[in-house]
Amino acid sequence: MAEIRLGLVGAGVIGQRHIGAIRDCDDIELCAIADPSAVAEKTAHEAGVPLFADTASMLAGAQCDGVIISTPTEHHLRPALSALKAGAHVLIEKPICATVDEAQQIVAGATKTGLHVLVAHQRRYYPQVEKARDLVQGGALGPLVAVSGQWTLRKHESYYDPDWRKKWQAGPVVTNLIHDMDAMRYICGEVESVMAEVGSPILGWEKEDVAALTIRFSSGALGSFILSDQATSPWTWEMALGENISIPRTGENAMRFMGRDGSLEFPNLVLWNHAAPPFDWTQPLTREAFPLTAEDAYTVQMRHFAAVIRGEEPPRIDAADATRSLAATVAVMESARTGQRVSLA
Numbered sequence: 001m002a003e004i005r006l007g008l009v010g011a012g013v014i015g016q017r018h019i020g021a022i023r024d025c026d027d028i029e030l031c032a033i034a035d036p037s038a039v040a041e042k043t044a045h046e047a048g049v050p051l052f053a054d055t056a057s058m059l060a061g062a063q064c065d066g067v068i069i070s071t072p073t074e075h076h077l078r079p080a081l082s083a084l085k086a087g088a089h090v091l092i093e094k095p096i097c098a099t100v101d102e103a104q105q106i107v108a109g110a111t112k113t114g115l116h117v118l119v120a121h122q123r124r125y126y127p128q129v130e131k132a133r134d135l136v137q138g139g140a141l142g143p144l145v146a147v148s149g150q151w152t153l154r155k156h157e158s159y160y161d162p163d164w165r166k167k168w169q170a171g172p173v174v175t176n177l178i179h180d181m182d183a184m185r186y187i188c189g190e191v192e193s194v195m196a197e198v199g200s201p202i203l204g205w206e207k208e209d210v211a212a213l214t215i216r217f218s219s220g221a222l223g224s225f226i227l228s229d230q231a232t233s234p235w236t237w238e239m240a241l242g243e244n245i246s247i248p249r250t251g252e253n254a255m256r257f258m259g260r261d262g263s264l265e266f267p268n269l270v271l272w273n274h275a276a277p278p279f280d281w282t283q284p285l286t287r288e289a290f291p292l293t294a295e296d297a298y299t300v301q302m303r304h305f306a307a308v309i310r311g312e313e314p315p316r317i318d319a320a321d322a323t324r325s326l327a328a329t330v331a332v333m334e335s336a337r338t339g340q341r342v343s344l345a
Protein backbone atom coordinates (compact mmCIF):
# COMPACT_ATOMS: atom_id res chain seq x y z
CA MET A 1 0.00 0.00 0.00
CA ALA A 2 1.40 3.43 -0.98
CA GLU A 3 2.36 5.63 1.90
CA ILE A 4 0.11 8.61 2.55
CA ARG A 5 2.09 11.85 2.92
CA LEU A 6 0.71 14.39 5.36
CA GLY A 7 1.72 17.98 6.05
CA LEU A 8 0.98 19.55 9.44
CA VAL A 9 -0.02 23.20 9.79
CA GLY A 10 0.36 24.31 13.43
CA ALA A 11 2.66 22.18 15.58
CA GLY A 12 1.41 23.25 19.02
CA VAL A 13 -0.22 21.12 21.72
CA ILE A 14 -2.64 19.20 19.51
CA GLY A 15 -0.37 19.29 16.46
CA GLN A 16 2.16 17.27 18.47
CA ARG A 17 -0.56 14.78 19.35
CA HIS A 18 -1.20 14.34 15.62
CA ILE A 19 2.53 13.80 15.05
CA GLY A 20 2.37 11.01 17.68
CA ALA A 21 -0.65 9.46 15.94
CA ILE A 22 1.14 9.50 12.57
CA ARG A 23 4.10 7.76 14.20
CA ASP A 24 1.71 4.99 15.30
CA CYS A 25 0.60 4.31 11.71
CA ASP A 26 2.94 2.32 9.45
CA ASP A 27 1.56 3.56 6.15
CA ILE A 28 1.41 7.29 6.93
CA GLU A 29 4.35 9.68 6.75
CA LEU A 30 4.66 13.18 8.16
CA CYS A 31 6.34 15.01 5.27
CA ALA A 32 6.45 18.68 6.38
CA ILE A 33 5.40 21.18 9.03
CA ALA A 34 4.22 24.77 8.57
CA ASP A 35 4.44 26.92 11.70
CA PRO A 36 6.07 30.35 12.09
CA SER A 37 6.97 29.89 15.78
CA ALA A 38 10.53 29.32 17.03
CA VAL A 39 9.37 26.29 19.05
CA ALA A 40 8.31 24.53 15.84
CA GLU A 41 11.97 24.38 14.71
CA LYS A 42 12.69 21.85 17.47
CA THR A 43 9.53 19.87 16.64
CA ALA A 44 10.40 19.71 12.94
CA HIS A 45 14.01 18.80 13.71
CA GLU A 46 12.92 15.96 16.02
CA ALA A 47 10.40 14.72 13.45
CA GLY A 48 13.07 14.92 10.72
CA VAL A 49 10.92 16.97 8.35
CA PRO A 50 11.32 20.38 6.67
CA LEU A 51 9.74 23.39 8.38
CA PHE A 52 7.95 26.12 6.42
CA ALA A 53 6.73 29.50 7.65
CA ASP A 54 3.24 29.15 6.17
CA THR A 55 0.84 26.77 4.46
CA ALA A 56 1.39 28.09 0.92
CA SER A 57 5.17 27.57 1.03
CA MET A 58 4.71 24.11 2.59
CA LEU A 59 2.32 23.08 -0.18
CA ALA A 60 4.74 24.42 -2.80
CA GLY A 61 7.76 22.72 -1.24
CA ALA A 62 6.40 19.34 -0.16
CA GLN A 63 4.06 17.01 -1.98
CA CYS A 64 1.19 16.37 0.47
CA ASP A 65 -1.72 13.98 -0.08
CA GLY A 66 -3.39 15.52 2.94
CA VAL A 67 -2.93 18.41 5.33
CA ILE A 68 -3.71 18.48 9.05
CA ILE A 69 -4.69 21.92 10.31
CA SER A 70 -4.13 22.49 14.01
CA THR A 71 -3.64 26.24 14.18
CA PRO A 72 -5.57 28.42 16.64
CA THR A 73 -9.28 28.28 15.74
CA GLU A 74 -9.45 31.74 14.17
CA HIS A 75 -6.65 30.69 11.77
CA HIS A 76 -8.29 27.55 10.35
CA LEU A 77 -9.93 29.05 7.28
CA ARG A 78 -6.97 30.24 5.17
CA PRO A 79 -4.82 27.11 5.56
CA ALA A 80 -7.87 24.94 4.78
CA LEU A 81 -8.69 26.84 1.59
CA SER A 82 -5.01 26.85 0.54
CA ALA A 83 -4.76 23.09 1.05
CA LEU A 84 -7.92 22.43 -0.99
CA LYS A 85 -6.71 24.78 -3.73
CA ALA A 86 -3.44 22.82 -3.87
CA GLY A 87 -5.36 19.53 -4.26
CA ALA A 88 -4.80 18.13 -0.75
CA HIS A 89 -7.44 16.51 1.44
CA VAL A 90 -7.85 18.13 4.87
CA LEU A 91 -8.14 17.01 8.47
CA ILE A 92 -9.01 20.16 10.39
CA GLU A 93 -9.09 20.52 14.15
CA LYS A 94 -12.35 21.27 15.88
CA PRO A 95 -14.11 23.63 15.87
CA ILE A 96 -13.97 23.66 12.09
CA CYS A 97 -13.83 27.49 12.34
CA ALA A 98 -14.86 30.14 14.83
CA THR A 99 -17.87 31.25 12.76
CA VAL A 100 -20.49 29.48 10.67
CA ASP A 101 -19.76 31.85 7.74
CA GLU A 102 -16.15 30.71 7.64
CA ALA A 103 -17.13 27.07 8.04
CA GLN A 104 -19.47 27.39 5.07
CA GLN A 105 -16.56 28.63 2.95
CA ILE A 106 -14.75 25.39 3.77
CA VAL A 107 -17.86 23.34 2.92
CA ALA A 108 -18.04 25.20 -0.41
CA GLY A 109 -14.30 24.64 -1.03
CA ALA A 110 -14.67 20.90 -0.43
CA THR A 111 -17.68 20.71 -2.76
CA LYS A 112 -15.94 22.73 -5.49
CA THR A 113 -12.71 20.71 -5.42
CA GLY A 114 -14.29 17.30 -4.73
CA LEU A 115 -11.73 16.82 -1.95
CA HIS A 116 -12.52 15.54 1.52
CA VAL A 117 -12.51 17.69 4.65
CA LEU A 118 -12.56 15.61 7.80
CA VAL A 119 -13.07 17.44 11.11
CA ALA A 120 -11.22 16.23 14.20
CA HIS A 121 -14.13 15.49 16.52
CA GLN A 122 -12.18 12.56 17.94
CA ARG A 123 -15.00 11.35 20.20
CA ARG A 124 -16.65 9.89 17.12
CA TYR A 125 -13.88 7.26 17.16
CA TYR A 126 -14.76 5.88 20.60
CA PRO A 127 -16.78 2.65 20.87
CA GLN A 128 -18.59 4.22 23.87
CA VAL A 129 -20.07 6.89 21.60
CA GLU A 130 -21.05 4.36 18.94
CA LYS A 131 -22.68 2.08 21.54
CA ALA A 132 -24.60 4.99 23.12
CA ARG A 133 -25.87 5.98 19.67
CA ASP A 134 -26.93 2.37 18.96
CA LEU A 135 -28.78 2.14 22.29
CA VAL A 136 -30.51 5.53 22.01
CA GLN A 137 -31.36 5.33 18.30
CA GLY A 138 -32.06 1.59 18.45
CA GLY A 139 -34.84 2.17 20.99
CA ALA A 140 -33.27 0.64 24.13
CA LEU A 141 -34.45 3.69 26.10
CA GLY A 142 -37.80 4.00 24.30
CA PRO A 143 -38.56 7.49 22.98
CA LEU A 144 -35.89 9.91 24.23
CA VAL A 145 -37.29 12.36 26.80
CA ALA A 146 -34.34 14.24 28.27
CA VAL A 147 -30.56 14.64 28.34
CA SER A 148 -28.51 15.97 31.22
CA GLY A 149 -24.83 16.78 30.79
CA GLN A 150 -21.92 18.48 32.43
CA TRP A 151 -18.37 19.52 31.57
CA THR A 152 -16.89 21.27 34.58
CA LEU A 153 -13.20 21.37 35.44
CA ARG A 154 -10.49 23.87 36.30
CA LYS A 155 -7.87 24.43 33.59
CA HIS A 156 -4.26 25.17 34.59
CA GLU A 157 -3.35 28.88 34.65
CA SER A 158 -0.60 28.74 32.00
CA TYR A 159 -3.22 27.37 29.56
CA TYR A 160 -4.26 31.01 29.13
CA ASP A 161 -0.74 32.37 28.44
CA PRO A 162 -1.33 32.63 24.64
CA ASP A 163 -3.49 35.71 24.13
CA TRP A 164 -5.77 33.91 21.65
CA ARG A 165 -7.01 31.70 24.51
CA LYS A 166 -8.40 34.74 26.38
CA LYS A 167 -10.79 35.56 23.53
CA TRP A 168 -14.33 34.20 23.07
CA GLN A 169 -13.20 32.04 20.11
CA ALA A 170 -11.12 30.00 22.57
CA GLY A 171 -13.60 30.02 25.47
CA PRO A 172 -14.96 26.73 26.82
CA VAL A 173 -18.14 27.00 24.72
CA VAL A 174 -16.38 27.06 21.35
CA THR A 175 -13.38 24.98 22.47
CA ASN A 176 -14.94 22.33 24.72
CA LEU A 177 -18.74 22.36 24.55
CA ILE A 178 -18.43 21.70 20.83
CA HIS A 179 -17.26 18.15 21.63
CA ASP A 180 -20.32 17.49 23.83
CA MET A 181 -22.63 19.21 21.36
CA ASP A 182 -21.27 17.05 18.54
CA ALA A 183 -21.64 13.91 20.68
CA MET A 184 -25.22 14.87 21.64
CA ARG A 185 -26.12 15.48 17.98
CA TYR A 186 -24.54 12.18 16.97
CA ILE A 187 -26.25 10.19 19.73
CA CYS A 188 -29.62 11.97 20.03
CA GLY A 189 -30.21 13.54 16.61
CA GLU A 190 -30.34 17.13 15.40
CA VAL A 191 -30.60 20.14 17.69
CA GLU A 192 -33.60 22.34 16.90
CA SER A 193 -32.94 25.28 19.21
CA VAL A 194 -30.78 26.47 22.09
CA MET A 195 -31.22 28.91 25.00
CA ALA A 196 -28.26 29.86 27.16
CA GLU A 197 -26.56 32.16 29.63
CA VAL A 198 -22.81 32.67 29.94
CA GLY A 199 -20.76 34.48 32.61
CA SER A 200 -17.19 35.41 33.55
CA PRO A 201 -17.25 35.60 37.36
CA ILE A 202 -13.68 34.34 37.89
CA LEU A 203 -11.26 35.63 35.24
CA GLY A 204 -13.30 38.49 33.78
CA TRP A 205 -11.78 38.11 30.30
CA GLU A 206 -13.57 38.15 26.95
CA LYS A 207 -13.91 34.36 27.11
CA GLU A 208 -16.67 32.99 29.38
CA ASP A 209 -15.93 31.05 32.59
CA VAL A 210 -19.32 29.34 32.80
CA ALA A 211 -22.31 28.55 30.60
CA ALA A 212 -25.73 27.06 31.31
CA LEU A 213 -27.93 25.95 28.44
CA THR A 214 -31.11 24.20 27.46
CA ILE A 215 -31.38 22.32 24.17
CA ARG A 216 -34.48 21.30 22.23
CA PHE A 217 -33.81 18.32 19.96
CA SER A 218 -35.75 17.80 16.72
CA SER A 219 -37.24 14.66 18.30
CA GLY A 220 -38.89 16.83 20.96
CA ALA A 221 -36.52 15.70 23.74
CA LEU A 222 -35.04 18.44 25.95
CA GLY A 223 -31.50 18.70 27.27
CA SER A 224 -29.67 20.76 29.87
CA PHE A 225 -25.93 21.26 30.09
CA ILE A 226 -23.55 23.07 32.47
CA LEU A 227 -20.05 23.99 31.34
CA SER A 228 -17.10 25.65 33.06
CA ASP A 229 -13.32 25.71 32.75
CA GLN A 230 -13.07 27.40 36.17
CA ALA A 231 -14.84 24.89 38.45
CA THR A 232 -13.26 22.01 40.32
CA SER A 233 -15.22 18.81 39.69
CA PRO A 234 -14.77 15.20 38.51
CA TRP A 235 -17.48 15.44 35.83
CA THR A 236 -16.16 15.74 32.29
CA TRP A 237 -15.84 13.32 29.39
CA GLU A 238 -12.02 13.47 29.59
CA MET A 239 -12.05 12.59 33.31
CA ALA A 240 -14.60 9.84 32.80
CA LEU A 241 -12.42 8.02 30.26
CA GLY A 242 -8.91 9.28 30.91
CA GLU A 243 -8.69 10.37 27.26
CA ASN A 244 -6.08 13.04 27.89
CA ILE A 245 -2.93 12.01 29.77
CA SER A 246 -2.74 15.50 31.32
CA ILE A 247 -6.22 15.17 32.89
CA PRO A 248 -6.31 12.39 35.51
CA ARG A 249 -9.14 9.91 35.16
CA THR A 250 -12.00 9.92 37.70
CA GLY A 251 -14.28 7.37 36.03
CA GLU A 252 -17.31 9.56 36.88
CA ASN A 253 -20.08 9.84 34.31
CA ALA A 254 -20.59 13.18 32.60
CA MET A 255 -23.97 12.71 30.90
CA ARG A 256 -27.26 10.87 31.21
CA PHE A 257 -29.79 10.05 28.48
CA MET A 258 -33.35 9.43 29.73
CA GLY A 259 -36.04 7.72 27.67
CA ARG A 260 -39.57 6.58 28.48
CA ASP A 261 -38.38 2.97 28.95
CA GLY A 262 -34.85 3.39 30.30
CA SER A 263 -31.84 5.59 31.01
CA LEU A 264 -28.20 5.47 30.02
CA GLU A 265 -25.23 6.78 31.97
CA PHE A 266 -22.51 8.04 29.63
CA PRO A 267 -19.70 7.48 28.84
CA ASN A 268 -19.59 4.64 31.38
CA LEU A 269 -22.55 3.01 29.61
CA VAL A 270 -24.80 1.81 32.39
CA LEU A 271 -28.38 1.10 31.26
CA TRP A 272 -31.29 1.31 33.74
CA ASN A 273 -34.75 -0.22 33.11
CA HIS A 274 -37.70 -1.23 35.27
CA ALA A 275 -37.51 -4.98 35.79
CA ALA A 276 -41.16 -5.95 35.29
CA PRO A 277 -44.58 -4.63 34.25
CA PRO A 278 -46.06 -2.10 34.67
CA PHE A 279 -42.57 -0.65 34.02
CA ASP A 280 -43.05 2.38 36.25
CA TRP A 281 -41.79 3.81 39.54
CA THR A 282 -43.45 1.04 41.54
CA GLN A 283 -40.95 -1.48 40.11
CA PRO A 284 -37.27 -1.98 40.98
CA LEU A 285 -34.74 -0.73 38.45
CA THR A 286 -32.22 -3.14 36.91
CA ARG A 287 -28.72 -2.07 36.03
CA GLU A 288 -26.79 -3.37 33.02
CA ALA A 289 -23.22 -2.25 32.33
CA PHE A 290 -21.43 -2.32 28.97
CA PRO A 291 -17.73 -2.03 29.79
CA LEU A 292 -15.80 -1.07 26.66
CA THR A 293 -12.15 -0.27 26.14
CA ALA A 294 -10.99 2.19 23.52
CA GLU A 295 -7.89 2.45 21.34
CA ASP A 296 -6.22 5.87 21.15
CA ALA A 297 -8.80 7.90 19.21
CA TYR A 298 -6.16 10.11 17.54
CA THR A 299 -4.52 7.03 16.03
CA VAL A 300 -7.87 5.62 14.87
CA GLN A 301 -8.73 9.04 13.42
CA MET A 302 -5.38 9.23 11.57
CA ARG A 303 -5.86 5.75 10.12
CA HIS A 304 -9.37 6.80 9.03
CA PHE A 305 -8.00 9.99 7.40
CA ALA A 306 -5.62 7.85 5.33
CA ALA A 307 -8.50 5.51 4.38
CA VAL A 308 -10.60 8.54 3.34
CA ILE A 309 -7.72 9.85 1.19
CA ARG A 310 -7.41 6.42 -0.46
CA GLY A 311 -11.17 6.43 -1.14
CA GLU A 312 -11.72 3.38 1.06
CA GLU A 313 -14.03 5.01 3.65
CA PRO A 314 -16.39 8.02 3.66
CA PRO A 315 -15.50 10.69 6.26
CA ARG A 316 -17.02 9.95 9.67
CA ILE A 317 -17.53 13.68 10.15
CA ASP A 318 -17.19 16.00 7.18
CA ALA A 319 -17.20 19.79 6.96
CA ALA A 320 -20.99 20.08 6.58
CA ASP A 321 -21.69 17.84 9.58
CA ALA A 322 -19.12 19.68 11.73
CA THR A 323 -20.64 23.00 10.65
CA ARG A 324 -23.96 21.88 12.16
CA SER A 325 -22.17 21.12 15.45
CA LEU A 326 -20.52 24.54 15.26
CA ALA A 327 -23.86 26.27 14.54
CA ALA A 328 -25.47 24.62 17.59
CA THR A 329 -22.47 25.63 19.70
CA VAL A 330 -22.18 29.27 18.63
CA ALA A 331 -25.97 29.50 19.11
CA VAL A 332 -25.14 29.32 22.82
CA MET A 333 -23.13 32.55 22.58
CA GLU A 334 -25.81 34.24 20.47
CA SER A 335 -28.58 33.23 22.86
CA ALA A 336 -26.56 34.48 25.82
CA ARG A 337 -25.92 37.79 24.03
CA THR A 338 -29.51 38.39 22.90
CA GLY A 339 -31.41 36.70 25.74
CA GLN A 340 -33.45 34.88 23.04
CA ARG A 341 -33.91 31.23 22.06
CA VAL A 342 -31.85 30.58 18.89
CA SER A 343 -33.47 28.35 16.29
CA LEU A 344 -31.23 26.22 14.06
CA ALA A 345 -33.92 25.29 11.56
Ligand SMILES: NC(=O)c1ccc[n+]([C@@H]2O[C@H](COP(=O)([O-])OP(=O)(O)OC[C@H]3O[C@@H](n4cnc5c(N)ncnc54)[C@H](O)[C@@H]3O)[C@@H](O)[C@H]2O)c1
Nearest residue numbers: 010011012013014015034035037070071072073093094095
Ligand atom coordinates in the same frame (compact mmCIF):
# COMPACT_ATOMS: atom_id res chain seq x y z
N1 LIG B 1 -9.54 17.76 19.35
C1 LIG B 1 -9.27 18.23 20.56
O1 LIG B 1 -9.66 17.66 21.58
C2 LIG B 1 -8.45 19.48 20.68
C3 LIG B 1 -7.67 19.71 21.82
C4 LIG B 1 -6.92 20.88 21.89
C5 LIG B 1 -6.97 21.81 20.85
N2 LIG B 1 -7.76 21.57 19.76
C6 LIG B 1 -7.85 22.56 18.68
O2 LIG B 1 -6.60 22.61 18.00
C7 LIG B 1 -6.34 23.95 17.58
C8 LIG B 1 -4.97 24.37 18.12
O3 LIG B 1 -4.99 24.30 19.52
P1 LIG B 1 -3.63 24.09 20.35
O4 LIG B 1 -4.06 23.95 21.76
O5 LIG B 1 -2.79 23.04 19.74
O6 LIG B 1 -2.94 25.52 20.14
P2 LIG B 1 -1.42 25.93 20.36
O7 LIG B 1 -1.41 27.39 20.63
O8 LIG B 1 -0.77 25.00 21.32
O9 LIG B 1 -0.76 25.64 18.93
C9 LIG B 1 -1.08 26.37 17.77
C10 LIG B 1 0.14 26.36 16.85
O10 LIG B 1 -0.22 26.94 15.60
C11 LIG B 1 0.84 27.81 15.19
N3 LIG B 1 0.27 28.78 14.26
C12 LIG B 1 -0.44 29.90 14.55
N4 LIG B 1 -0.86 30.50 13.41
C13 LIG B 1 -0.37 29.74 12.39
C14 LIG B 1 -0.48 29.84 10.98
N5 LIG B 1 -1.17 30.83 10.39
N6 LIG B 1 0.15 28.89 10.22
C15 LIG B 1 0.84 27.89 10.80
N7 LIG B 1 0.95 27.74 12.15
C16 LIG B 1 0.34 28.66 12.92
C17 LIG B 1 1.38 28.38 16.48
O11 LIG B 1 2.72 28.87 16.30
C18 LIG B 1 1.31 27.18 17.40
O12 LIG B 1 2.49 26.40 17.33
C19 LIG B 1 -7.51 24.80 18.05
O13 LIG B 1 -8.44 24.93 17.01
C20 LIG B 1 -8.12 23.96 19.18
O14 LIG B 1 -9.51 24.19 19.34
C21 LIG B 1 -8.48 20.41 19.67
